[in-house]
Amino acid sequence: MRILTIILIVFFSNCQSPKKEYDFTFYKGNIHESYYLKFNSSDTLYYINSYPYEEQTSFTILSSEEKENIQNILDTITFPKEEKFTNSLIEDGETNAFNLKIEKQNKKLMIHGHMGPKHFLSFGESLVKIKNLHEFTRTNKKFDLSIFNKILNAPPPPIIN
Known part of the structure; x- marks a missing residue:
């Protein structure tokens, strides 16, 4: 009986609620740079540099604190119903895009010209800081980033009569 009790205690003490599996990609683009950061619930952060011509993929290993911070934000962040926020007065500038698959x-979500939810802008800035703290190692791994073609496509210019 004692053995069964010990086994049950050990079993239930090791049970945790399952973590959500994320496939998250952040895009940042402006006149000086264009890149994606990809995070998928592991401790690996991929950096896909798409500037100036061909995509080059690199990776780094996140610290447990960095990984946990990203996961905590992804657990709690709420995407707005509106998928695009743009400042029509700015023709170029900075674009941040976020894509989360759970x-x-x-x-x-796409934000252009800093015209969007502030918590997303702050999250984007924190991801850029993490990127800047790390050295990345080149890899041949490829990712399907075609969802960003839909997110980032600019509206057609107005017709002038």
Whole structure:
């Protein structure tokens, strides 16, 4: 009986609620740089540099604190219903885009000209800081980033009569 009790205690003390599996990609683009940061619930952060011509993929290993901070934000962040926030007075400038896949849900957001939810702008800045703290190692790994073609496509210019 004691052995069964000990086994049950050990078993239930090791049970934790399952962590969500994320497939998260952040895009930052402006006149000086264009890149993606990809995070997928592991401790690896991928950096896909798409500036100036061909994509080059690199990776780094996040500290447990960095990984946990990103996961905590992804656990709590709420995507707005509106998927695009743009400042029509700015023709170029900085664009940040976020794409989060959790199970079968796909949430996306594009912010251009700093005209969007402030908590997303802050999250983007924190990701850039993490990127800047690390050295990345080149890899041949490829990612399907075609979802960003839909997110980043600019609206057609107005027709002038």
